[in-house]
Amino acid sequence: MIDAHRRFVIAVLLLLASGAALPGPSCEEAGEIGTIRRLTVEEAIDLATSVSPRLGALRSLEQGAEAGLRGARAEALPQFDLTAGYTRYSDVPDWAISLPAPINFTHVIFPNIPDNYATRLGVWVPLYTGGRISKQIEAAEGERAAASMEVRSGTADVALETATSYWSLVTALAAEKVLREALAAYDAHLADARNRERFGLAARNELLAVRVERDRAELARIQSVSAAAVINADLVRLLDLPSTTRLEPADPLERGAPPEEDLETLVGAALESRPERAALRARIEAADARARGARADRLPQARFSAGYDYARPNKRIIPPEDRWEDTWDASVLLSFKVFDSGRTAASVAQREAQAAAARQQLEDFERRIRFEVTQRLLDLTTAEAAVTVAEQSLLSARENQRVAFERYGAGVIPSSELLDAEVALLRAGLGRTEELARLRLALARLDRAVGR
Numbered sequence: 001m002i003d004a005h006r007r008f009v010i011a012v013l014l015l016l017a018s019g020a021a022l023p024g025p026s027c028e029e030a031g032e033i034g035t036i037r038r039l040t041v042e043e044a045i046d047l048a049t050s051v052s053p054r055l056g057a058l059r060s061l062e063q064g065a066e067a068g069l070r071g072a073r074a075e076a077l078p079q080f081d082l083t084a085g086y087t088r089y090s091d092v093p094d095w096a097i098s099l100p101a102p103i104n105f106t107h108v109i110f111p112n113i114p115d116n117y118a119t120r121l122g123v124w125v126p127l128y129t130g131g132r133i134s135k136q137i138e139a140a141e142g143e144r145a146a147a148s149m150e151v152r153s154g155t156a157d158v159a160l161e162t163a164t165s166y167w168s169l170v171t172a173l174a175a176e177k178v179l180r181e182a183l184a185a186y187d188a189h190l191a192d193a194r195n196r197e198r199f200g201l202a203a204r205n206e207l208l209a210v211r212v213e214r215d216r217a218e219l220a221r222i223q224s225v226s227a228a229a230v231i232n233a234d235l236v237r238l239l240d241l242p243s244t245t246r247l248e249p250a251d252p253l254e255r256g257a258p259p260e261e262d263l264e265t266l267v268g269a270a271l272e273s274r275p276e277r278a279a280l281r282a283r284i285e286a287a288d289a290r291a292r293g294a295r296a297d298r299l300p301q302a303r304f305s306a307g308y309d310y311a312r313p314n315k316r317i318i319p320p321e322d323r324w325e326d327t328w329d330a331s332v333l334l335s336f337k338v339f340d341s342g343r344t345a346a347s348v349a350q351r352e353a354q355a356a357a358a359r360q361q362l363e364d365f366e367r368r369i370r371f372e373v374t375q376r377l378l379d380l381t382t383a384e385a386a387v388t389v390a391e392q393s394l395l396s397a398r399e400n401q402r403v404a405f406e407r408y409g410a411g412v413i414p415s416s417e418l419l420d421a422e423v424a425l426l427r428a429g430l431g432r433t434e435e436l437a438r439l440r441l442a443l444a445r446l447d448r449a450v451g452r
Helices: 002-017 041-051 053-074 132-198 203-239 265-271 274-299 343-408 415-450
Strands: 036-039 079-088 095-097 105-109 115-128 246-249 301-312 323-333
Touching: 036 041, 041 132, 053 132, 053 343, 105 323, 132 203, 132 246, 132 274, 132 415, 203 246, 203 415, 265 343, 265 415, 343 415
Parallel strands: 036 246
Antiparallel strands: 079 115, 095 105, 115 301, 301 323
């Protein structure tokens, strides 16, 4: 009986001596049977950002913005048009001049030519647009820069989501392993309690107390298995892996290096590095450029155009003849909007309002950056303190269990007090695991807030 109980105590001590050691896969009971994929958190983030549909959509928008910039630049270049057509007219009488006898002369001036063929090559180039095209190019450049920053922002969001799932999986697997190994120790303790009851050395309530704690541990283990399976499925979704893949975290759950910078330094780094802020600034520049481009519609517009016609008949040649003839033309066109019923003013007001709205969004975001960095830094400080307390609690629980075991062996205390010490030791080990996970998540969230 004493040997069985001693085996139980040694098993628990060995289990908790390692603190929050990283467990192996434990999703068998949740029905996960498939390929085991071992990944570090950095490998998981790299894979997630390479296959994310969300980032794929943002990259497509970035490509669209790049195409829009190319289109805006093309507005300043010559444009060529090539047209060709055929028209069939109904027959009409020839228009001719006739002189009566004795001259008897007839001359057809406009003959009946029912089949008409026409081709034209035209070119036009803007000469002066009042800055409209250049402002369109500036606006397109701003949109492209904003789209690029949104890709960076989306990448950071996917990285944080992946890191959160990764460390949550580590925590669930660690808790499941601790509880699974603790169950073996509880089973040994339960067997020892049965033997003691059989020989009249313990009351039945001692047996029931051990059984209750064993059942609680089993329930907690089942919950950890389910949680690990759900988190595994979510991480598999983020990594675009087969649904039967079981992920095995390779990074140990340990303290991360806290930042050395103070709050003001971190806030300054966030203001410089956050891609969302850069995207808003780019959109402000684009909106301002659009407003200036809209004002350019009030100025004169000039363009040069030229064309080459090859037609049968060529209607610029009189009298027309049923044969192919070529002609050309060149012109300079100057236009000025005298009155447009307020269209230009409305367009300018709309663009200016969009720029003003973007500036307000930027101011609000800069205020929220300071709050977010402050919150994440305080969360990290709290998490570090919690880990320290959890480690001290684990040391205290180990010492209490050791003293309780010696006193129980000497017959000074009942089995229930030893069981309480063992349960407290187990909870302290699980608590340290959870606090270490919170610390890693706090570090990841602070990095995201700073823009790293």
